[in-house]
Amino acid sequence: MEFSKTLSVTETPIPGVLLFDLPVHGDNRGWFKENWQRERMLAAGLPDFGPVQNNISFNDKAGTTRGIHAEPWDKFVSVASGRIFGAWVDLREGPTFGTVFTAELDPGKAIFIPRGVANSYQTLDDNTSYVYLVNDHWSADAEYTFLNLADETVNIPWPIPLEEAELSDKDKAHPRLADVVPMPPRRTLVLGAGGQLGRALRDAYAGDTSVEFAERSDFDVADPASFEKRNWRRYSTIINAAAYTAVDEAETEEGRRAAWALNVTAVAALSKVAATYGLVLVHVSSDYVFDGSLKSHSEDEQPAPLGVYGQTKAAGDAAVSVVPRHYIVRTSWVIGDGGNFVRTMASLAARGIAPAVVDDQVGRLTFAGDLAAGIKHLLQAKAPFGTYNVTNDGEPQSWADVAAEVFQLVGASRGDVTGVSTEEYFRGKQAAPRPLNSVLELDKIKATGFTPADASQRLKEYLRSSV
Known part of the structure; x- marks a missing residue:
């Protein structure tokens, strides 16, 4: 992980998905970073998405793979410990439906995912934690859109093959891209x-x-x-x-x-x-x-x-x-x-x-x-x-x-x-x-x-x- 980078943002092939380099400051004791700072993030290009909830996902083993889920809210994801391989697929109605972006995230990276863009994460280290801010509270009637992790059309290059990874039965049962109902716009x-x-x-x-x-x-x-x-x-x-x-x-x-x-x-x-x-x-x-x-x-x-x-x-x-x-x-x-x-x-x-x-x-x-x-x-x-x-x-x-x-x-x-x-x-x-x-x-x-x-x-x- 590189220390003392300048806060910067990179646009991705998926409209609205933004990849951030976060300044991480470290010494012999460990490291510190501002995970989300509204004023600086806005100046860098992050939408003022109004987060209302902060969640943490802890994963015991390398190879733990979650997703691919498109949620009805915006999401800002960063790593607290370890590393993850992230895959994002646009499942919104429109011409970019099916567009894929992948990247490796460590504590010096973060990503903003707008509503309707599906996200999936595979841990690359044991004891990996990632943090995400969302701008709506979970509710029973929340409308998700899902894609199968093994979909041949998007062909995500998982670092750890799915047959060797930790997956839930529910994630294994999600539809292929041809059968996905796109998430409509707000x-x-x-x-x-x-x-x-x-x-x-x-x-x-x-x-x-x-x-x-x-x-x-x-x-x-x-x-x-x-x-x-x-x-x-x-x-x-x-x-x-x-x-x-x-x-x-x-x-x-x-x-x-x-x-x-x-x-x-x-x-x-x-x-x-x-x-x-x-x-x-x-x-x-x-x-x-x-x-x-x-x-x-x-x-x-x-x-x-x-x-x-x-x-x-x-x-x-x-x-x-x-x-x-x-x-x-x-x-x-x-x-x-x-x-x-x-x-x-x-x-x-x-x-x-x-x-x-x-x-x-x-x-x-x-x-x-x-x-x-x-x-x-x-x-x-x-x-x-x-x-x-x-x-x-x-x-x-x-x-x-x-x-x-x-x-x-x-x-x-x-x-x-x-x-x-x-x-x-x-x-x-x-x-x-x-x-x-x-x-x-x-x-x-x-x-x-x-x-x-x-x-x-x-x-x-x-x-x-x-x-």
Whole structure:
């Protein structure tokens, strides 16, 4: 064993499997090493996998062989005494299924094994002990995937032939690679799957069996019991498309309570789950977190909400912002499958009704399909975590401009739409204050490689297909 090596990491042919050289310091008394040190390991490239349990395996005889087991958690393995020959086989769904990596480990080596990669160890010395950290507690319903030690396809070069080694009968009975059912990836949970964005996310992820959709009847984010029923270790990502969006009703006593319950208390509970289990949390925010005093809003602008709805969305954003792995996706003027402003204007035009529409609130439409595509892009591209504005692109418009464009596109006259100020439109009505400028800057999302479509083009397509 070599002393005083520098901590370093080597990538292996199996994605996510990392082999570490550990600094071991020795003298005439023996040796010492830092087996796992979070800050230094993270700097070297180890994922922040959040270990919750430390286990030790002691083996009397050289030739003791265990595995090949793929477990539903991540694992960091190192040797305390002796030496082991390790073999790892990728048993995850995907193009690297069946990939093999082998290495000898002594106290100066360690290896990180992600969920779904099978591991096996053969001791090369008597009285060998190895230590492993795992990021989940053992449970009776844990889902393993196994491979036979003698599988001819992976052809592992065991230093001690298996017929001479110590094996369990159970390990001898595991299936060959051709009969192994690959371990599926951790799941993505979409909450609020019945809303406009939720339905668009269903379309965006159509055919992806790793994505699970939950409407309120399946998972009520306002009910603590919903959180207790889930094994969160089976998930990698939560997309929260559930929200209280009744802007005007939020100003009433009943609406205020409902808005805070759904937009803040429930979001704080989701944030706690995501932080505890290391999940990615995608949370959809709103232009209403701003007062609209600026002509456009960047992701760095401090919230200054005018009404209760905006206040609850800003408070929810604050809760999500402390989750290490989060995306706050801020959007505006969402148009999707269901009742919305565009459908209303098209209906009025068809019935020959000439509406008065607010002309001093300016922003951009966001079509739900493009918002869903933006969320999917952030996750697939592994964009840096943080806040992103996602709307459609193009020249900002007022609601009256949008209404006039709808009228023209459906064959009515733009002149049928009359502009009116927000103050005049809501005079005598109970209504929430609204930001007059809702234009969200798009430079940050574009820098990740996502180009939002032009809102006017999407409006034409939407009217052709949906109205």
